[in-house]
Amino acid sequence: MDKHEEFRKSVRQIRRLFVLLFTVFGLISGGVLYLMMDPDLSIFKKTSSDPTFVVIPEEDEDRIENGIHVRTGLKDAEGLMVVVYNCTNCHSAKLVTQNRMNKERWAATIDWMQETQNLWDLGSNEEVIINYLVTNYPPREKGRRERLINIAWYDLEQ
Known part of the structure; x- marks a missing residue:
């Protein structure tokens, strides 16, 4: 590399440094x-004189309404929070229900998740989780529709 190329490279590096310093200076001076202009940061506080500024109230994520855990939709029963903390970290509560x-089947599914999906060892929580699920979301006797019986099948003509 000759002296002219080294000089150009140095100029480019100095130019980048000035751009960076100018940007940082601009951000700091703007702040x-x-x-x-607003030392108490009133823009971040709700005031009655500013109807356009809306503060969303903090919501208790573990609130129960009408026997249902609001965030997940799971039924409020013994073991609910163990299920919430262990199951909804990885997937939706809807998948569980x-x-x-x-x-x-739940024990086998948990074993499968531990072997293939990196689910941690649940220890004594496994029994609590399974009992909650079996008690509150038991298998249904019927599927989506009744089994088709006494059907007169026919061939479609082409």
Whole structure:
């Protein structure tokens, strides 16, 4: 590399440094000017004089309404929070409730998740989770429709 190329490279590096410094200086001075104009940061506080500024109230994520855990839609019963903390970390509660299984199937499903999906060891929580699910979301006797019987089948002509 000759001296001209080295000089151009140095100029490019200095130019990048000035752009970076100018950007940082601009951001800092803009923040300082903003704080000078609004030192108590009132823009972030709800005031009755500003009807366009809406504060969304903090919601208790573990609130129960009408026997239902609001965030997940799960039934409020013994073991609910163990299920919420262990099952809804990885997937929706809807996935849990739509897979209505008996005790043995839930145990096998948990084993499968531990072997293939990196589910942690649940320890004594496994029994609590299975009991909650079997009690509150037991297998259904019927599927979506009755089994078709006494049907007169026919061949379609093409």
